[in-house]
Amino acid sequence: EAGVTQFPSHSVIEKGQTVTLRCDPISGHDNLYWYRRVMGKEIKFLLHFVKESKQDESGMPNNRFLAERTGGTYSTLKVQPAELEDSGVYFCASSNDRVTQYFGPGTRLLVL
Amino acid sequence: AQSVTQLDSQVPVFEEAPVELRCNYSSSVSVYLFWYVQYPNQGLQLLLKYLSGSTLVKGINGFEAEFNKSQTSFHLRKPSVHISDTAEYFCAVSDYFNKFYFGSGTKLNVKP
Numbered sequence: 508e509a510g511v512t513q514f515p516s517h518s519v520i521e522k523g524q525t526v527t528l529r530c531d532p533i534s535g536h537d538n539l540y541w542y543r544r545v546m547g548k549e550i551k552f553l554l555h556f557v558k559e560s561k562q563d564e565s566g567m568p569n570n571r572f573l574a575e576r577t578g579g580t581y582s583t584l585k586v587q588p589a590e591l592e593d594s595g596v597y598f599c600a601s602s603n604d605r606v607t608q609y610f611g612p613g614t615r616l617l618v619l
Numbered sequence: 620a621q622s623v624t625q626l627d628s629q630v631p632v633f634e635e636a637p638v639e640l641r642c643n644y645s646s647s648v649s650v651y652l653f654w655y656v657q658y659p660n661q662g663l664q665l666l667l668k669y670l671s672g673s674t675l676v677k678g679i680n681g682f683e684a685e686f687n688k689s690q691t692s693f694h695l696r697k698p699s700v701h702i703s704d705t706a707e708y709f710c711a712v713s714d715y716f717n718k719f720y721f722g723s724g725t726k727l728n729v730k731p
Contacts, residue, residue: 550721605717606651612662
């Protein structure tokens with residue numbers, strides 16, 4: 508069984524540009540989560556999808572961040588326009604029981 | 620709200636020595652507890668979890684953790700570490716809403 512995959516693994520962009528991160532959850536997992544780790548700090552929750560619906564988006568930092576999950580399968584997280592403080596590692600996780608979350612390898616975003 | 624404190628940001632230890640990575644949490648409700656490991660250039664891998672029942676939980680790679688409700692702790696232990704255990708370890712807690720709260724991580728550096 509394939510694990511959670513994320514694309515790209517790394518992204519370097521300039522301030523003001525747009526970046527889209529993609530997450531493919533484990534097949535059959537209805538729950539999908541996004542987290543972010545800013546350099547050296549704790550990993551923080553961004554939002555939670557159940558199928559295609561946003562269950563909780565209380566961790567989204569501001570309206571420059573837009574998450575979607577079309578058809579309840581893969582999810583995208585768009586940052587537009589990117590700012591320097593958006594740099595960090597973005598993790599995606601999925602779950603089929605809302606208890607244990609399985610994480611992807613992360614996308615390392617650097618905004619210059 | 621929940622919070623997690625990992626008391627040591629870095630733990631150096633010699634190979635074959637025992638190690639304990641400390642984790643304390645604060646919560647006003649019952650929680651689930653997890654330890655994840657991130658090896659260099661990889662994603663987060665689930666080490667072990669406490670949901671209920673026995674307070675001593677065994678995980679992969681010889682790790683175990685003990686849930687102590689009175690001290691609100693969930694320390695991770697291994698009786699004899701290997702070079703390959705060098706990684707960053709994260710303690711996490713979730714409540715019934717399934718949102719994870721992470722500690723800031725502990726880097727375990729195993730020396731030969």
